[in-house]
Amino acid sequence: MAKKTIAVTGATGHVGKVVAMKLKEAGCDVRKLSRASAVPDDDLVVLTEAFEGADGAFLMIPPDFEALDLRRRCDELGAKMATAVKAAGVKRVVFLSSLGAHLPEGTGPVLGLHDMEERLNALGIAELVHLRPAYFMENLLGGVGIIARSGVYATALSPDIAIPMISTMDIGTKAAEILAEEPFREPRVRELLGPRDYTMTEVARTLGEAIGKKGLKYVQLSYDEARQRMLDAGMTAGYADAMNELSRHMNESPLQATETRSKVNTTPTTLEHFAKVVFRSAYEVAEGAVR
Ligand SMILES: NC(=O)c1ccc[n+]([C@@H]2O[C@H](COP(=O)([O-])OP(=O)(O)OC[C@H]3O[C@@H](n4cnc5c(N)ncnc54)[C@H](OP(=O)(O)O)[C@@H]3O)[C@@H](O)[C@H]2O)c1
Numbered sequence: 001m002a003k004k005t006i007a008v009t010g011a012t013g014h015v016g017k018v019v020a021m022k023l024k025e026a027g028c029d030v031r032k033l034s035r036a037s038a039v040p041d042d043d044l045v046v047l048t049e050a051f052e053g054a055d056g057a058f059l060m061i062p063p064d065f066e067a068l069d070l071r072r073r074c075d076e077l078g079a080k081m082a083t084a085v086k087a088a089g090v091k092r093v094v095f096l097s098s099l100g101a102h103l104p105e106g107t108g109p110v111l112g113l114h115d116m117e118e119r120l121n122a123l124g125i126a127e128l129v130h131l132r133p134a135y136f137m138e139n140l141l142g143g144v145g146i147i148a149r150s151g152v153y154a155t156a157l158s159p160d161i162a163i164p165m166i167s168t169m170d171i172g173t174k175a176a177e178i179l180a181e182e183p184f185r186e187p188r189v190r191e192l193l194g195p196r197d198y199t200m201t202e203v204a205r206t207l208g209e210a211i212g213k214k215g216l217k218y219v220q221l222s223y224d225e226a227r228q229r230m231l232d233a234g235m236t237a238g239y240a241d242a243m244n245e246l247s248r249h250m251n252e253s254p255l256q257a258t259e260t261r262s263k264v265n266t267t268p269t270t271l272e273h274f275a276k277v278v279f280r281s282a283y284e285v286a287e288g289a290v291r
Pocket residue numbers: 009010011012013014015016033034035036037039040041042060061062063096097098099109110113133134135136139168
């Protein structure tokens with residue numbers, strides 16, 4: 001079989017770097033795109049050239065903490081990416097979407113992904129898959145600072161609602177599999193639910209065990225407190241409000257998946273493994289910094 005060439009956007013990010021690595025392992029030529037690789041995703045000409053002649057593309061819309069209007073920012077980036085993919089005639093596209101992207105309102109940052117799914121659906125791409133993963137375990141890395149400083153883990157999510165969580169290693173692995181597979185046999189939407197659902201209370205306990213803080217407590221922040229923390233961290237009000245809208249949605253209607261859990265949408269990496277292998281080393285760095 002001829003060697004495939006695949007363009008990977010967000011190639012230095014959590015998911016994109018795994019996609020690029022796994023595609024290389026599968027023998028593909030990989031064109032990595034990100035600002036770090038000097039190929040700005042928001043330059044249409046450069047982007048079209050990067051997609052030209054590619055057999056497939058992995059598309060993602062980068063989070064933009066500085067966006068005043070997150071949905072509009074996604075729209076701008078998404079429009080450029082879609083135009084470039086169409087102009088280059090890329091046959092197979094895997095788009096990094098999210099659980100809940102079928103919903104037209106109330107899901108904060110996921111709304112931009114909903115819009116992008118619709119935009120790509122209209123292009124007539126022969127082989128198009130929207131990957132809809134659950135809550136990334138890597139989001140928990142945002143808690144290393146607060147745990148190191150205050151000894152508790154806190155977000156705006158409810159302590160006792162179980163939500164599906166997935167490692168980005170498993171998302172990137174699946175995306176690469178779909179991009180490399182022959183023949184193509186994927187449905188338009190592929191939900192990925194991680195190994196099982198976890199409550200934030202369980203999350204805190206599991207993280208605590210991994211970092212030698214048995215009994216680490218979880219505290220639910222009010223939406224106002226969560227918003228203020230995001231503003232203090234340099235995010236715009238537009239970004240913080242969108243994130244709060246998503247937290248509220250997850251707290252009030254946690255059933256974001258449209259499928260029931262099955263072998264097909266369950267992925268292997270457990271929270272316990274993530275906590276020991278990924279979270280612990282990030283925590284050790286943060287703890288060293290506050291000592
Ligand atoms: N977090 C969750 O729970 C969750 C769940 C479902 C879906 N999602 C979606 O997953 C996506 C985030 O994936 P991720 O965590 O892998 O992302 P990430 O780690 O934040 O990586 C972002 C990537 O985009 C690149 N980038 C940033 N700004 C750019 C720009 N203006 N032009 C070109 N490249 C740019 C970054 O590289 P450089 O900085 O080098 O350019 C990096 O490679 C988002 O669309 C999010 O909505 C997230």
